[in-house]
Amino acid sequence: MVDLIAKTPLADLLPAAAGGLTLTEAAPAAITSIMPFRGKDAACSTALKKAHNVELPAAGHVAGTDSARVVWTGRGQFFLIGDKPASTAVGKIAALTDQTHSWAVMRLEGDDAAAVLERLTPVDLRAGSFFQGQTARTELAHMMSVISKTAKGFEIMVMRSFARTAAHHVLEAMHSVTAQRQIN
């Protein structure tokens, strides 16, 4: 029998650090896209609550915990990210697709995390404007991305094929910010 070995998109490139900043790959066990069918948002939320103990968040928000969180990713679109794929019960009222392998997921952490990201994305990252529980589908150095605030920094998702480019730019910005902290 053929035994294929899985390799996550950033396995060769991360983790990396600069100054007090770290960039690591957070390869979640499962990402399922959830797009509720017409009029099924509430039912979908209930089904999710039952199966995964998390509800659909409002636009621009994240709900749940690391083991099962739902990230708003666009109009009528959510990603369930965590240990398990979405339950088939949810699949009856929403279109589900497996997105586990579609995305490169990075965690940028450190006191200067916002100073790094402000070089790559136009999103208002100030603590008072973008706090834990919020997410933005936005541009990151010419790439489409999903950026969410985490306790220690940010979670950055880009499509798998962009992994190398994204890691390069984030790392470059980490080094740049670190270097600039040395300038008076």
Next chain:
Amino acid sequence: MSRLAKGGQLDRSQQIPFTFDGQTYLGFKGDTLASALLANDVRLVGRSFKYHRPRGILTSGSEEPNALMQIGVGPQTTPNVRATTQEIYRGLAASSQNRFPSLSFDLMEVNDLLSPFLSAGFYYKTFMWPKAFWEKLYEPVIRRAAGLGALSGAADAAHYDKAFAHCDLLVIGSGPAGLMAALTAAKGGLDVILADEDFTLGGRLNSETYEIDGAGCSDWAAGIVSELAAMKNVRLMPRTTITGAYDGGTYGALERVSHHLATAPDHAPLETFWRIAARRAILAGGAIERPIAFPNNDRPGVMMAGAVRSYVNRFAAAPGQAVSIFTNNDDGHRTAADLVAAGVTIAAVIDTRAGAVAVADYPLITGAQVVGTSGRLGLSEISVRTSAGIRKIKTDCLGVSGGWNPSVHLTCHMNGRPVWREDIAAFIPADGAIPGLISAGSALGEMSTHAALKTGADAAAEVLKDLGKKAPRVTLPKAEDAPVTIQPFWHVNGAKGRSWLDMQNDVTSKDVKLAHQENFRPVEHMKRYTTLGMATDQGKTSNMNGLAIMAELTGRSIPETGTTTFRPPYTPVAIGALGAHGAGKSFAPERFIPSDALAREKNARFAEVGLWYRPSWFTQAGETNWRQSCDREVVMVRASVGLCDVTTLGKIDIQGPDAPEFLDRVYSNMFSTLPIGKVRYGLMLREDGMVMDDGTSARFGENHYVMTTTTAAAGQVMMHLDFAAQVLWPELDVQFISVTEQWAQFAVAGPKSRQLLDGLLSEDITDETFPYMACGDVTIGKVKARLFRISFSGEHAYELAVPAHYGDAIARELDKRAAEMGGGWYGMEALNVMRIEKGFITHAEIHGRVTADDIGAGRMVSAKKDCVGKVSSQRPGLSGPEREQLVGLKPVGTVKQFLGGAHLFNVDDDAVRMNDQGYITSHCFSPTLGHTIALGFVKNGRARMGEVIKMVDLLRNVETKCEICNPVFWDEKGGALRG
């Protein structure tokens, strides 16, 4: 040495060596290049643009027109750097510009003697004939003689950055008004950004000696700055120039990050261009002192009076040993008093006002004017016209003050026009000229320190109120509140010699008079006729005087005459900074296929397809050009089996009760009738009836399809679907999402393709279980995969999709199996050859101007249903014999060469536009057939099979006789496909 023994904001413990024109000098930490040069008695710093006149430092700020330097040596030198803003660092190498062979002996100075011929408008009138001479002779010669610094010609290797910042309040300028505004707003709870172009915050306070709240004003400023620095909601941005005001509260800003460092830390940018989104802004950019025009006022040693004060107070550098002052307002006297206090000798203060009174112990001449200067390469004497006649005064520095112009620039960036304020004889910003921006301090014309502090605090209180916050209690510090007393005086009349207005573009008051005489009287016309204010300083020290003279000549008032248009940027911005994140690797993201690593190991040569990097061919030992590799790969596929990473094709997962109906509407052909487990080829039309894209869709369930698109059109198709679902038919219950990246997909093509899959998949694949155009779930070990029996090569072929984390592993497994049966990888070139042999189209054919009928797919526009573009496609002229139709072409003469884009003509016709019969879209050498083949469009082509026609390429001079044939060159019946 003109360095004063004490005072100044210098760190005298850090002595810094630097060079100017090869000579080494010493300065201190805290010096600008200009202050260090003055402290070293260097007065001559440049040659003027047109006449190569000797020039010295005029100002102490970013408005400097004269002291422009080339910084650095070698290919990465920076031209036109203002010495007045450049901080010195160990090893700084500055050179003067626009002189030959040297600064003190410039051969081009002859231009000055020719000045009667080089006045405004001269070029236009003189160099008109013969016409061709302008471009070839006159312009190059003039350009060589007239100029600023030079670029090395090498690409700019510096690292620039770009960034975004957000705040509640952006405070522009950190003088008394800016500091007070920032402090008040920050205490009121707003997120504040305080930006200033200087490296030390404090603005003019760093150059003055008066007291605020009983402390020296620069100490007070430093105290407030440290208070602000300690606040979490305040971001201080020194060395940052706000360059422009744009829509929606967005401001451009240039941060000079490491221009002041001998060696910047690795990875630090040279400059960062910021876009600051601010809910509100306060302009506290201060004011710029304006000169008075008088004959030979451009001699080195003639400076702005406020600048002389800055050099003495802030930099402890006396610009002269015997300084004189020429003023029309009280501020000139403040300079004199400060100099006296610092121990600098005052030769004389010349005030145009008869009733002026001295405020310290210095000789004062009232009701007088400076009418001339002398001294080769530097001032040694001035002529003063008094009621008693001309008086000569020995002086090596003349400080001039014609009053202060509020820095209204930013408020005009959205077409605002400044407003004239008579009492200070200057323009001030118009209210509301930039939505969300208010002005304070001397930028608003409130010139006293008290007024600056007060208007700064008031502006912040207004912003706080506006944003629903309570203004904090802020006690206004005590400061001087001297009124502005000024008698407008723009230029000296009735004296011999040229009076310079724009020192950077060498424009004199006479040029303005000439513009008037030639009827270029509106200021915008005058500006273009004389080039006044068109240099890199944008006339910060000259525009006002120019328009005042024009006002005088036309007999209109200054406000009636108006100003020219202020445009961004406020000070020059390097193109490199604007282009940050747009060059090199940052130009466009790179997308890599799942088998990228393996492809590189196998010597793939890559082509960019959109953002993707796809192998074009795989070079093997002994192969010296792409054709050898390509031919080998084609033969390999047709003989055994080939592998190709096709992950890049767009994959869209479509689900929902209305998914079948949705697909029927977006595709021209029927998909609701497609059985589950089957794939169908589909054509998508644009609204105008032209073909948009083609691809296949597979049905995995009653309400579940997976659509594939071409690599190039993946984004466009997704947008089209989104538009259709959201706008055209919001009533349809359908959901879709890209799954392109979820699946690593590989084409396995060739007679041995099934043999390769045998044993790899848990399922048994036969023609019965998996016929042509079948699709379904399969398993590889523990991994769930998808298999599609589709072919773009015409071979018995499959596409195998595995979750992308397994992409590299499956690619290596397939590679191993293929190698065992004489197969291997093929690239885009071989793929292209095989699809041309099969007559399959790509975007070379469906280029946006062809209909379904043109490509022979007219019957794919179903008669049984409607679809996007159907009605349009039925318009007259979009199908039939008058159209150019897709055909194949094969050579029949001695010349066998086809060329893409070449046009087709009847054999006996001339190759001219009117005889055009069509064109070639794709061509290749077919190793399968042993000759060249092509696809193209020929007028009524389908009815002309067998006819001989000629391809003519007039650009590359090739003519090829060819026969029109079926576009399917190989396996017309499709036997290979079906296995």
